[in-house]
Amino acid sequence: MDETRFHTLLHRPGTLVDVGAHDGLITIPLARLPRSRVIAFEPLPPAFARLQAALRGAFGAVPPHVDCRAAALGDSAGEIMLAMPVLDGVAQEQWASTAKDYAAHLSARVSVERFAVPVERLDDLGLADLTAMKVDAEGAEYEILRGARETLLRCRPVMTLEIEERHREGSTWAVPAYLDALGYEVLFELGGEWFPVASLDRATMQRASPDPSVFEASDPYVFVFYALPREIAPALLARLGAAA
Numbered sequence: 001m002d003e004t005r006f007h008t009l010l011h012r013p014g015t016l017v018d019v020g021a022h023d024g025l026i027t028i029p030l031a032r033l034p035r036s037r038v039i040a041f042e043p044l045p046p047a048f049a050r051l052q053a054a055l056r057g058a059f060g061a062v063p064p065h066v067d068c069r070a071a072a073l074g075d076s077a078g079e080i081m082l083a084m085p086v087l088d089g090v091a092q093e094q095w096a097s098t099a100k101d102y103a104a105h106l107s108a109r110v111s112v113e114r115f116a117v118p119v120e121r122l123d124d125l126g127l128a129d130l131t132a133m134k135v136d137a138e139g140a141e142y143e144i145l146r147g148a149r150e151t152l153l154r155c156r157p158v159m160t161l162e163i164e165e166r167h168r169e170g171s172t173w174a175v176p177a178y179l180d181a182l183g184y185e186v187l188f189e190l191g192g193e194w195f196p197v198a199s200l201d202r203a204t205m206q207r208a209s210p211d212p213s214v215f216e217a218s219d220p221y222v223f224v225f226y227a228l229p230r231e232i233a234p235a236l237l238a239r240l241g242a243a244a
Helices: 003-009 027-031 045-059 141-146 149-155 171-181 230-243
Strands: 014-019 036-041 066-069 078-087 110-120 130-136 158-162 184-190 193-196 224-229
Touching: 003 027, 003 130, 003 158, 003 230, 014 027, 027 036, 027 045, 045 066, 130 141, 130 149, 141 149, 141 171, 171 184, 171 224, 184 230, 193 230, 224 230
Parallel strands: 014 036, 014 130, 036 066, 130 158
Antiparallel strands: 078 110, 158 224, 184 193, 184 224
């Protein structure tokens, strides 16, 4: 089950937040859901420009119910450094991160481009109707959720999160533990079945190289996790299972 299908099946009208919107791959289908308002965060300047262009291509203009923000999310407002590795002269935008700077991987093939970007706290938006959230932030998930704590407790959105040990060692432990403390069940899907995050075997399911010049990954490679409010998790899992 991909993230778009998950959010479509569990859609409730309200505000949907896309963190790491990039080219709008998930922003656009979220914006097409009935009675949705989307806030899309994308701090990397070239990706933000393409996000706006993709929305114009899909809707004729950036629609009024989509709020595009050229900013990162974190646990304190201000400014933060975004590091993007460049491999053989090609920008690796999908690796751009506020949580790491890739200095350990500099080589004849790898350089790093850095951008000073705004960072916001989700809690500062005062959202009262957040129903869903997608997070793809290359290691910055913990700070993003910490800056969203009051919103998560108040609104109880469903969430998808891409969490990878290669971007931040220990993150597949720390992020689910933080969400558990907020009353969330964290799961992953594999082969059509749902498993609690406690079933994740990191040695065989989360092995990947942190070096952008080296392709290495386990098979399967499980990196998309799904967070459901514990009080309604059984009902939501039943809906997902019925649609499988």
